[in-house]
Amino acid sequence: MVMHYPNGQPYRTKQLSLKKSPYPTATLYGNRGMTLEEEINESNQYYLKQGIAVIHKKPxxxxxxxxxxxxxxxxxxxxxxxxxxxTTDYNGVYKGHYLDFEAKETKNLTAFPLANFHAHQIEHMKACQKQGGICFTILRFTSLKEVFLMPASLLFQYWDNQQANNGRKSIPYEIIKKQCAHITYQLQPKIPYLTYVDKLLEQIL
Amino acid sequence: MVMHYPNGQPYRTKQLSLKKSPYPTATLYGNRGMTLEEEINESNQYYLKQGIAVIHKKPxxxxxxxxxxxxxxxxxxxxxxxxxxxTTDYNGVYKGHYLDFEAKETKNLTAFPLANFHAHQIEHMKACQKQGGICFTILRFTSLKEVFLMPASLLFQYWDNQQANNGRKSIPYEIIKKQCAHITYQLQPKIPYLTYVDKLLEQIL
Incomplete structure (x- = not known):
């Protein structure tokens, strides 16, 4: 008997998700993101009800x-x-802008592993950005309990360097702390990421 | 043994799809749209590869x-x-604009039944439009082999009138012919709907 979250996601026990798996890592990374995802979904519900933005997680x-x-x-x-x-997990419209983003978690303390991303997600974000979309990642260092909004440009920089020069396979925590917006949890919405998107828009536009 | 399209959609024979069903009509309307959907998906692939737009059908x-x-x-x-x-089936980004639309088919010859739409889809499009998104429907009169791009405003007008005044339950073909863009099939992309979105943008902006 498999238990499920109300949204139909199977609930996997800690033991199961930590177990070394013979399957491609994609699924497991997805599991790690579950709780962050739920918080973002809740925040999106709030934004929707308040008429602030229309952002949905794709099925x-x-x-x-x-x-x-x-x-x-x-x-x-x-x-x-x-x-x-x-594609990425989330997209929608906010103040006339097309937003497109991923939500990712890591247990790592010192860096965010690029293995959390797939080539097609990066390609998708690059294509969206070319069309004038606003792309980013909401990432959480689970152990540090810190959430950041990382603009796609920083991700592309590290990703491309890894691909082209066999460069480092992760983005250092120190770089993220300096170059990304640190999201402070709130009561409602829990993850007020649009406040930080506003700042991103100021820089981009 | 159920056969499937390459995208995983179950293939249903004509007999099966025409049979009166005890299930909510939602599923059946979805089936009717299958071929139009495939043509739109193909067109979206073309737009993506050519770097013209990033539009995907949601799973x-x-x-x-x-x-x-x-x-x-x-x-x-x-x-x-x-x-x-x-939400609606399709969304994405084109020339900095958030696009959001549905694809719908009818066998009706004289009008497009509003029963093809669900309240939550209309609500979703209204919310997107409030955020500056561009919303529309690509609709096909299957028997007439005619495809139109219908701006959301026309749909809202008939929908709201039906709700508020118990008004007519369909949009007359003549009105659609006058007020919607008639999409001409092409070789590539098959349904060049972005050409008509350009015209819509000229009117809106």
Whole structure:
């Protein structure tokens, strides 16, 4: 019996998520982000209700293989697989701007590993930015309990350097602390990231 | 054995989709839109590759109930249900603008039934428009083989009138022909809707 969060996400015990897995790491990184995601979803609900912004998390992409259509009840998906998403998790519109971002967590204390990102996510953010979209990452150092809004430009810089020059595989915490906005938790919305997007807009525009 | 499109959508035979169904109509309207959706997806791929715009169809929201984690292979979703989406199907960024739209088909010859839309989709488009997003519907009269880009304003007008005054339950074809952009099919992209979004932007901005 697998337990679930109200949003349908399977609840995985600590033991399970820490266990070394034979699967691609993508899924596990996703799990680590769960709690941050929930906080962001809640914040987005607040922003939506207040008429401040319309930002949604995209549904998890799934490859459906087998569906049952029972006569008197809803269709049941009997076999399906998780697919690699081709975009970031969140997007929406705020003050006329297209926002596009990822939410990522790390247990690392000194740096944010680039392995948290996939090439297609970076490509997607670059493409969005070219169209005038505002791209960033909300990242949390779980152990430090610190949340930052990292502009895509910083991520691209480290990502491209890693790709081109076999450069470092993570962004140092010290750099993040200096160059990213430190998000302070609030009561409502919990993660008031749009306040920091405003600052980002001031710099970009 | 259920057959599938390459994108994982179950392939339903004509017989099955025409059969009167005991389920809420939402699913069936979705099926009707399949081919138009595929054409739009293809057009979006073209726009993406050419660096013209970044527009994606959102994955189908699913409520996952049971997942199997076999030891040496990918996780299998064993039980899941289709959820009512809380937004429109498509969004993305184009020339600095947030675009948000639905794709809908009808077999009706004389009018486009408002039953093709759900209240939450209209609410979502209204909220996006308030934030400066560009909202519209790509609609096809299947039998007439005609595709239109309908600005959200026209949809809102008929929707609100239906709600408030128990007004007509569809938008007449003649009105659509007069007030919407008639999209001409092309080789690439098949549905060059961004050309018509340009015209919409000229009117709005």
């Amino acid at each position: 998890i992409p799934i490859q459906i293989v087998n569906v049952d259509y029972p006569k008197r009840s809803a269709a049941v998906i009997k076999e399906a697989y998780f697919k690699q998403p081709s | 189908i929201p699913i409520q996952i109930v049971n997942v199997d984690y076999p030891k040496r292979s990918a996780a299998v979703i064993k039980e899941a249900y289709f959820k009512q989406p809380s």
